[in-house]
Amino acid sequence: MSQLGSVKVELSVVLGQSAMPIAQFLRMGRGAVIPLHCEEEEPVWILANGHPIARGEIVIQGDRVTVAILGPADVNDFVAHAA
Known part of the structure; x- marks a missing residue:
């Protein structure tokens, strides 16, 4: 068990996604708002080292x-949302 305690895992939570041209992104300054394509009550994705592991x-x-x-992630559903 001591070896498992030293393993580092990066956890991320994906709230939503947005697509925009890089030129628009580069023009953004401090305080800019990027709209996300998601609903307020929509579950979020929980990633471990970039891989979906749960919904929350x-x-x-x-x-x-x-x-x-809320439960385990469906990898196929995550891939479909990323497209």
């Missing part, structure tokens, strides 16, 4: 933003 929902508790895990 954003939970706001006071001044903390957390993610509650």
Whole structure:
């Protein structure tokens, strides 16, 4: 078990996606807003080292933003959403 304790895993939460020309992105300055293609109540993707492992929902508790895990991720569904 001691070897597992030293393994590092990068966790990411994907709230939504957006596509735009690189020129538009380069013109953006501090405070720019990028609209995401998702609904407010839509589940988020939880990634481990870039691979989908679960779906979750954003939970706001006071001044903390957390993610509650809803269940395992369907890799095929993740790939379909990325396209």
